[in-house]
Amino acid sequence: AQSVTQPDIHITVSEGASLELRCNYSYGATPYLFWYVQSPGQGLQLLLKYFSGDTLVQGIKGFEAEFKRSQSSFNLRKPSVHWSDAAEYFCAVGAGYNKLIFGAGTRLAVHP
């Protein structure tokens, strides 16, 4: 069965530091992969997506993610974190029949 694992429940970084959020997926075919961000009390905003082609994808707000088929991973990165990046981040995989499977999320805290 398809699944998404985000191993880190909470991550704290200092403002200006680099960030990497991990995501591992389980899916038999070529996956459609997504990262979403959710601020407290808000809906989810699409950060970036991977369908095919270049394995390094650029998204909004300075985020990027790299698809590594050999590791079944789609990690999210940002070179320099801003205080406004504090939020919860969800990785998701398209799982057939119009469904997205979401990970449990990683909550990011940013120290000034």
Place this chain on the structure above:
Amino acid sequence: SQTIHQWPATLVQPVGSPLSLECTVEGTSNPNLYWYRQAAGRGLQLLFYSVGIGQISSEVPQNLSASRPQDRQFILSSKKLLLSDSGFYLCAWELAGSSYEQYFGPGTRLTVT
């Protein structure tokens, strides 16, 4: 551009009362529509999805139901709320054939007391 609305934004309801949450989408036609629930500190659970008017697929058996009376309107209902129905309800739309690319509404915070 496309916009998705949900209302109400917050709702406090007693156990056993009915529920109706509404979601509407503007700026697109024949979208796929989704209802998710997010319990405190948890990820998203898909409740229902719809690929057209009157077509509803249920993912989790429970006391909730969904309806799609119009192309861009999606309603989540219950006849009698349970305490366990508390949570954050999110509606999402997807352009049919767009390969899972879903866009979310602002959500409704439901507290059942």
